[in-house]
Amino acid sequence: MERPTSRRDFLKTAGGVAAGLGLGSVIAVAPARATPAEMQEAIRKVVGSARVTPGRVKLDLPPLIENGNAVPLTVTVESPMTEAQHVRAVHVFTEKNPQPNVVSFHLGPRAGRARVATRMRLADSQNVTAICELSDGSFWSDSAGIVVTLAACLEDGI
Amino acid sequence: MASALINVPARAKRGEVIEIKTLISHVMETGFRRTQLGAVIPRDIIRRFVCTYNGTEVFRAELHPAIAANPFIVFSTVAVESGTLVFSWTGDHGFSATETAAISVD
Numbered sequence: 001m002e003r004p005t006s007r008r009d010f011l012k013t014a015g016g017v018a019a020g021l022g023l024g025s026v027i028a029v030a031p032a033r034a035t036p037a038e039m040q041e042a043i044r045k046v047v048g049s050a051r052v053t054p055g056r057v058k059l060d061l062p063p064l065i066e067n068g069n070a071v072p073l074t075v076t077v078e079s080p081m082t083e084a085q086h087v088r089a090v091h092v093f094t095e096k097n098p099q100p101n102v103v104s105f106h107l108g109p110r111a112g113r114a115r116v117a118t119r120m121r122l123a124d125s126q127n128v129t130a131i132c133e134l135s136d137g138s139f140w141s142d143s144a145g146i147v148v149t150l151a152a153c154l155e156d157g158i
Numbered sequence: 159m160a161s162a163l164i165n166v167p168a169r170a171k172r173g174e175v176i177e178i179k180t181l182i183s184h185v186m187e188t189g190f191r192r193t194q195l196g197a198v199i200p201r202d203i204i205r206r207f208v209c210t211y212n213g214t215e216v217f218r219a220e221l222h223p224a225i226a227a228n229p230f231i232v233f234s235t236v237a238v239e240s241g242t243l244v245f246s247w248t249g250d251h252g253f254s255a256t257e258t259a260a261i262s263v264d
Contacts, residue, residue: 070226097224098190106218110211110235112175117232121188121224152226 034100036127039093042100043131046091047139052131056140057090059130063145068122068152075105075130077114077140087114089133096126121152164245166259170237178209178217181230182247182255188223204229204249212241221249237263 034042043052060074077087086109092102105116114132122128125147132140165179182204189201201223209217216235229247240263246256 074232094224098188099222099224101222102224103222104220105233106220107233108216110214110216110238111233112236113234115232115234117230118219119226119230121226 034095034097036095039095039100039129042093043091043129046104047131047133050137050139052139052141054141054143056134057130057132057142059092059128059142059144061128061144061146064147064149065122066149068124068148068150070119071122071146071148072117072119073128073130074115074117075132075142077132077134079114079134081107081109081112081114083109084135086135087111087132088135090114090116091131091133092120093129093131094120094122094126095128096124097121098123102128122146122148123151124148162245162247162255162257164243164257164259166243166261168260169262169264172237172239172263174237175234176237176261177232177234178243179230179232180207180209180245180257181228183228184247184249184253186221186223186225186227186229190223202250202253204247204253206248207231208246209233209235210244210246211235212239237261239263 056078058076065071075090079085079087087107090105093100094102102120103118107114127143127145129141129143162182167176170176184204185202187199187202191199193199203223204221207219208215217233219231221229243259243261248254
């Protein structure tokens with residue numbers, strides 16, 4: 001004998017379906033995010049087959065920031081900045097922004113000092129990596145973790 | 159028209175490393191945001207910044223959407239001779255801005 005659907009069963013099923021739909025739409029609406037793997041890929045594109053060694057570079061980033069729309073960052077490289085030995089470029093990458101690339105600075109011996117600063121956007125709490133290319137062709141890196149309370153890129157549009 | 163702020167010391171000793179700060183007003187629209195109707199707001203960013211010192215390029219930066227609105231860039235150069243520093247920004251939708259600063263080196 002068929003048991004009529006009880007109110008309890010009906011609510012259970014309906015709730016499950018609703019939850020499923022809700023979850024689905026959340027995934028569909030979530031903005032595209034780069035992943036740590038995509039960051040590695042973007043780094044590969046810049047460095048090619050060269051080895052990236054941690055060290056020599058210092059990435060200064062506040063450990064916690066309230067507003068991800070303007071995060072100050074400073075990259076300093078230990079280098080004498082002479083014609084023979086200087087920093088050619090400094091690249092910055094993020095793990096979880098929609099795009100892994102942030103900025104590429106091209107310096108030379110005329111810079112005098114290997115120190116650059118700017119302000120970036122961060123879509124989430126994540127790791128930021130700075131990579132520098134020296135005139136001898138070697139690559140050095142530094143990473144810093146940062147906690148973002150209010151993420152950029154997610155606010156309502158116009 | 160975009161307005162830019164440049165901070166370059168007016169005088170410097172020969173061989174001194176001078177710090178240059180630049181700020182330009184620009185929305186730096188990422189191209190990832192949407193309007194309330196769901197339409198994507200097209201990307202509008204500054205893609206390139208170049209600084210030349212008496213005609214020689216001393217610094218260049220390639221910017222991506224992850225740079226905050228009103229791009230602020232700090233870098234340094236060696237004061238080699240008196241002359242002019244030219245700063246130029248170029249970007250999407252034909253955006254282009256140029257500023258100059260004079261420096262006297264003794």
